[in-house]
Structure formats: C-alpha cells, structure tokens
Amino acid sequence: MKIVVALSHVPDTATKIKISQDRKTIDQTGVSFVINPYDEFAVEEALRTKEKFGGEVIVVTYGNDNAKESIRKALAMGADKGILIKGETNVDTLTIAEALASEILPLQPDIVFCGKQSVDYDSSAVGQMLAELLGFPSISTVVKLEIDNNIIKAEREVEGGIEKCESSLPVVITTQKGLNEPRYASLKGIMAAKSKPIEEKFFEVKQNRLVVNELRLPESQRKSKILGTDATAVPELVRLLREEAKVI
Amino acid sequence: MKFEGVDYYHIDELLSDEEKLIRQTIREFVDDKVIPVIEKHYREGTFPMHLIPEMAELGIFGATLPEKYGCANLNNVAYGLMMQELERGDSGIRSFASVQSALVMYPIYTFGSDEQKDYWLPKLAKAEKIGCFGLTEPDFGSNPGGMLTRAEKVDGGFVLNGTKMWITNGTIADVAVVWAKWNGVVHGFLVEKNFKGFSAPEMKNKHSLRASVTSELVLDNVFVPDSHWLPNTQGLKSALMCLSQARYGIAWGVIGSMMVAYTTALDYAKSRVQFSKPIAAYQLTQAKLVWMLTEITKAQLLVLQLGRLKDQGKARFTHISLAKRNNCEVALDICRVAREILGANGILDEYPIMRHMNNLESVKTYEGTHEMHTLIVGEDITGFSAFE
Numbered sequence: 001m002k003i004v005v006a007l008s009h010v011p012d013t014a015t016k017i018k019i020s021q022d023r024k025t026i027d028q029t030g031v032s033f034v035i036n037p038y039d040e041f042a043v044e045e046a047l048r049t050k051e052k053f054g055g056e057v058i059v060v061t062y063g064n065d066n067a068k069e070s071i072r073k074a075l076a077m078g079a080d081k082g083i084l085i086k087g088e089t090n091v092d093t094l095t096i097a098e099a100l101a102s103e104i105l106p107l108q109p110d111i112v113f114c115g116k117q118s119v120d121y122d123s124s125a126v127g128q129m130l131a132e133l134l135g136f137p138s139i140s141t142v143v144k145l146e147i148d149n150n151i152i153k154a155e156r157e158v159e160g161g162i163e164k165c166e167s168s169l170p171v172v173i174t175t176q177k178g179l180n181e182p183r184y185a186s187l188k189g190i191m192a193a194k195s196k197p198i199e200e201k202f203f204e205v206k207q208n209r210l211v212v213n214e215l216r217l218p219e220s221q222r223k224s225k226i227l228g229t230d231a232t233a234v235p236e237l238v239r240l241l242r243e244e245a246k247v248i
Numbered sequence: 249m250k251f252e253g254v255d256y257y258h259i260d261e262l263l264s265d266e267e268k269l270i271r272q273t274i275r276e277f278v279d280d281k282v283i284p285v286i287e288k289h290y291r292e293g294t295f296p297m298h299l300i301p302e303m304a305e306l307g308i309f310g311a312t313l314p315e316k317y318g319c320a321n322l323n324n325v326a327y328g329l330m331m332q333e334l335e336r337g338d339s340g341i342r343s344f345a346s347v348q349s350a351l352v353m354y355p356i357y358t359f360g361s362d363e364q365k366d367y368w369l370p371k372l373a374k375a376e377k378i379g380c381f382g383l384t385e386p387d388f389g390s391n392p393g394g395m396l397t398r399a400e401k402v403d404g405g406f407v408l409n410g411t412k413m414w415i416t417n418g419t420i421a422d423v424a425v426v427w428a429k430w431n432g433v434v435h436g437f438l439v440e441k442n443f444k445g446f447s448a449p450e451m452k453n454k455h456s457l458r459a460s461v462t463s464e465l466v467l468d469n470v471f472v473p474d475s476h477w478l479p480n481t482q483g484l485k486s487a488l489m490c491l492s493q494a495r496y497g498i499a500w501g502v503i504g505s506m507m508v509a510y511t512t513a514l515d516y517a518k519s520r521v522q523f524s525k526p527i528a529a530y531q532l533t534q535a536k537l538v539w540m541l542t543e544i545t546k547a548q549l550l551v552l553q554l555g556r557l558k559d560q561g562k563a564r565f566t567h568i569s570l571a572k573r574n575n576c577e578v579a580l581d582i583c584r585v586a587r588e589i590l591g592a593n594g595i596l597d598e599y600p601i602m603r604h605m606n607n608l609e610s611v612k613t614y615e616g617t618h619e620m621h622t623l624i625v626g627e628d629i630t631g632f633s634a635f636e
Contacts, residue, residue, distance in 0.1 A: 012250075013250075032252075069265065072265060076269060184273050184277055185272075185273050186306050186320075187270055187273065187306060187311055187320035187322060187326075188307045188315070188320045190266055190273065190320075191266065191321060191322065
C-alpha cells in the first residue's frame with residue numbers, strides 16, 4: 001500500500017509567539033519548530049497501516065529547508081522517504097494544497113493522511129482542498145479507522161457525537177487527537193533516518209489569492225474571576241466550567 | 249509541561265540534527281513517563297520497574313554499541329545528551345541506564361568472548377536481562393585494589409567468595425559483573441542470580457537515590473563456570489575503564505539536575521512577591537540566578553568538548569575525572585542555592601529540588617569520590633601521586 005503523509009512544520013506549542021516588525025509574519029528568532037501535533041497522529045496511523053498491510057510511507061511537506069527537521073523526525077519514527085517542496089513562504093492555504101497535490105498525485109497513493117489542522121494558522125482546510133485537487137474523497141477529523149478489503153471505515157468527531165462513515169480507496173484522511181498514541185522516535189530509528197532519502201522539489205507560486213494584512217496578539221491575558229466566597233457561587237462556577245472553560 | 253532546556257550560549261548550534269533529535273526523544277519520554285510518577289517512587293523508595301521495557305524500546309541501553317547487538321551505535325555526545333535528559337527526570341533513572349550500559353554491557357563488549365557478547369548484549373539491550381556491577385566492598389571504596397573477594401580455580405570454572413556493597417540494581421539484576429582476585433590479579437566474572445551461594449539483599453533506608461535499587465552482593469562459595477569468566481580483562485585497570493565510561497555519563501547527567509534546579513528557581517523568583525516586588529527583582533536573587541546560569545553554561549561546554557574528544561579517541565580518564573569532579577560539585581551547589589531561592593517551599597516535594605539535591609550527594613561520591621578525582625587530576629599534572 002502506498003501511504004502518503006502531508007506534514008506541516010509549525011512553531012512549538014510551548015513557544016511564546018512574537019509578531020515581526022512588518023506586523024504580518026511571526027518573528028522566528030529563537031522559536032523552535034516541531035511536527036504539527038495533529039500530523040503526528042497522521043504519521044503514526046500511516047506507520048500502523050504500513051505495519052498491517054505492507055508498502056511504504058512517504059512524507060511530503062511544503063516549506064523551506066528548516067522543514068527538513070520535521071521530515072527527519074517522521075523518518076526517525078519509521079517513514080521510508082521524504083519529499084520537501086520548497087517554495088515561497090507565507091502563501092495561502094489553497095496554494096499549499098496545490099503544491100502538495102502536484103507532488104502527491106504522481107505518487108498514486110492509496111491513502112493520504114494529514115492532521116485535521118495545523119496549529120499555527122488553524123485554517124483546517126488543506127486536507128479537504130488536497131482531496132479535491134487529487135480527486136479523492138476525504139474523511140475529516142477521524143478518531144477511529146479500520147481498513148478491510150480496500151474499504152475504509154472511519155469514525156469522525158462531529159459536534160456532540162460521532163459519525164461513522166466509509167469510503168473506497170484512494171482517500172484523504174485528516175486525523176484528530178484520540179485516533180492513536182504517536183510513538184517516540186527510537187534512537188535506532190533516528191540513526192537509521194540519517195540514510196533515508198529526502199527529495200527536494202520546487203513549486204512556483206503563480207497566484208496567491210489571499211493576503212494577510214495584519215497579525216495581532218490577543219489584547220490582554222485572561223483575567224481571573226472571583227464568583228463568590230461561599231456555596232451560593234457553586235452553580236455559577238459549575239456553569240462556567242462546563243460552558244466557558246469546557247473542562248467538565 | 250514541556251521542558252525547554254537551558255542554552256544561554258547557543259550551544260545547540262554545535263550539535264548535529266541527530267544529536268538534537270535524540271535529546272528531544274528522551275526529553276519527551278521523561279516529560280511524559282518519568283516526571284508524572286517519580287516523586288511517588290522516590291517517596292516510597294521504589295524503582296519504576298514499568299519504565300524498563302519502554303527505555304529498552306527507545307534504545308537507551310548500550311546505546312553506543314554496534315547495531316549487530318541491537319544497539320543504536322550513537323556517538324558519545326548523543327549518549328551524553330541522553331544521560332542529561334534521564335537525570336533531569338531523576339538520578340535513579342539515569343543510574344539504571346548508566347549501570348546497564350557502561351558497567352554491564354561495556355565490559356562484556358570490551359572484555360568478553362564472542363559467545364558472551366552474542367548471548368548477553370542483545371538481551372541486555374532489550375532489557376530481557378538486567379545487569380549490575382560489583383566492584384566496591386564494605387571496606388574498599390576508593391581503594392578497590394585492596395578487595396577481599398577471591399576467585400579460586402576449580403575444575404570447569406571458579407569458586408568465588410566475598411561481599412560487594414553499594415551495588416545499583418543488585419537485587420533486581422539477572423547477572424552481576426563481579427570483580428574478584430584470582431592469584432592476586434583482578435578478573436571479571438558474570439555471576440547469574442540463580443547461581444548457588446549468590447544473594448543480593450537490598451540496602452534500605454537511604455536518604456538519597458530513593459528511586460533506585462541499591463544492594464549488597466554476597467558470594468558464598470559460588471561456582472562460576474569457565475564460560476562466565478571475562479577472558480580479556482587486564483587486572484584492576486579493566487574495572488576502572490568501566491568506571492570511566494560511567495563517569496563520563498555522570499558528567500553529562502548532572503547537567504539535567506542543574507537545569508531543573510535553575511529553571512525551577514528562576515520561575516519561582518519571578519512569581520514570588522515579597523515587599524511588593526518579585527524576589528527576582530532583588531540583587532541578591534539575581535546574583536544567585538546568574539551564578540547558576542554561568543556554571544551551567546561552563547559545565548555544558550566542558551562536557552561537549554569532552555564528548556568530541558572521546559569520539560576522536562583523545563579523551564583520557566583524567567579528562568573525564570575533571571568533568572565528573574566539577575559537574576557533580578556544581579550541580580549539588582546549584583541545587584542548594586535553588587533551594588535557598590525557594591525558601592521554605594524548597595523543602596517540599598511539590599518542587600523537585602530537594603530530591604535532586606539528595607540524589608547528588610550520592611552522585612558526587614559514587615563512581616570515584618570528589619576527593620579521588622581531585623587526586624587523579626592532581627597526579628596527572630604534578631607527576632606525584634598523593635594517594636599511593
């Protein structure tokens with residue numbers, strides 16, 4: 001089975017983001033980058049699929065040379081080869097999907113996995129756009145997956161519940177937390193990844209349809225609130241924990 | 249909580265991508281699996297046995313040995329970074345890895361026969377077997393050459409008699425690398441736990457390295473077959489070569505403890521308000537924090553160059569002594585100063601500082617005391633031995 005993972009290289013979620021002088025991009029100095037956490041589920045599911053059915057896992061990403069770090073990590077986890085599509089950064093979502101599709105289509109994959117969204121710009125669109133450009137069906141926000149006789153059965157998260165659906169292959173799957181527990185890159189895997197190939201391609205951006213005018217940090221930090229000092233405050237506390245904080 | 253490390257001098261720029269990735273893998277493992285359980289194990293005086301298979305799966309044991317034994321063939325810098333991250337979790341976790349790798353797999357790899365290597369190394373790498381190292385005795389610590397444990401040649405093997413003490417992993421080990429004198433010369437033997445006359449009672453009631461098993465080894469007329477004698481040792485020097493490996497890992501490891509103490513103290517100082525401003529705004533606190541960061545940066549550069557020298561085959565045991573001596577002492581001092589910054593809160597196990605501080609009291613002493621490393625380097629630079 002030919003399995004492709006479309007990967008995004010994003011600032012570490014623990015990093016404090018600073019806006020550049022131009023007020024349109026992120027200041028990358030001192031920022032560490034990682035595999036987009038949702039894409040780690042995609043890599044893990046790709047590896048499990050390969051372990052079950054055989055084949056190969058190819059990791060494709062759009063970006064600059066720094067993105068090789070994330071490809072290397074996916075190779076260390078067990079992927080077989082990487083493709084880095086180099087092109088202008090700060091482009092719109094459709095352009096990224098087009099760049100990915102241009103390299104993924106010739107690979108004739110059976111399944112394409114990618115995270116349901118990348119945690120930097122949160123567009124939540126590349127996976128579905130990619131499916132459209134490839135001419136494949138897509139199942140998004142998948143939390144459970146089974147493949148049997150070229151039929152893929154998936155459970156996807158919808159507001160307040162689960163939707164079960166199925167599709168034939170080839171298909172694009174976007175992955176959600178809960179699908180699996182991504183493995184660590186083992187030390188042997190890291191050493192073996194050194195000799196795995198990363199192919200470099202170039203993508204010429206013809207038309208960037210969406211322009212970012214300004215990036216801004218949230219106005220102020222969330223303030224703490226005191227609802228009361230005795231039992232009468234409990235119902236309101238419970239309501240806020242449930243409805244605003246969504247932790248219970 | 250994700251740990252970001254301390255890198256004031258952009259030392260990361262001196263590391264390869266693989267070295268950084270290896271550190272990252274171990275860092276995540278420690279954040280996910282060690283930190284959440286370690287205080288409980290420390291309090292209860294138990295080693296987190298359930299972590300052993302996962303550590304093996306990651307490839308931590310014997311990580312610098314060749315692939316043909318199922319190992320990762322890492323360079324010494326990557327190995328050091330791994331030790332740093334493990335000790336950031338707890339010295340007990342790092343000690344387990346040090347013993348299995350540097351004190352059990354290394355001597356079998358270096359002094360063992362091909363049959364011994366082929367049999368033991370893959371099992372030790374996978375942690376199907378756990379090992380320990382028996383050199384120190386109740387009355388012979390800094391002076392191991394005085395050991396009383398004896399091996400006597402008999403038909404088909406040897407008979408060993410003696411007692412070893414302060415043996416990490418002893419009680420949980422399947423095999424002990426035991427050093428004993430045969431005709432007055434020190435030799436290494438592989439003693440399996442089920443050999444008749446061998447026992448390994450645990451030493452209880454430690455105030456340090458509580459999340460680590462420390463044992464005695466008792467050898468009462470233990471028959472060890474010829475197949476379990478390490479054929480390529482050359483006296484006490486061979487045992488000391490193992491210690492050099494372990495000391496190297498310690499010199500890196502304790503930087504993990506330094507980083508925890510420093511980052512904990514820095515965070516605390518910025519949020520703890522006294523007399524209407526954070527204590528980080530006071531000169532006395534700043535002096536402490538700056539001193540800590542300076543010592544961490546020096547320690548990092550020291551071990552990095554030591555590791556590069558080791559990879560080039562140029563690191564001498566005296567170089568390793570200097571680094572082990574400096575870094576352990578500094579780590580302990582950093583923990584003490586960090587505890588001062590946290591005031592009374594510093595003594596609670598809500599913060600990791602006292603645990604690391606207590607551990608480091610052992611780490612400063614084991615694998616060659618601070619004093620012995622001083623005299624080893626002293627002898628090297630003056631030509632005079634102050635201890636023999």
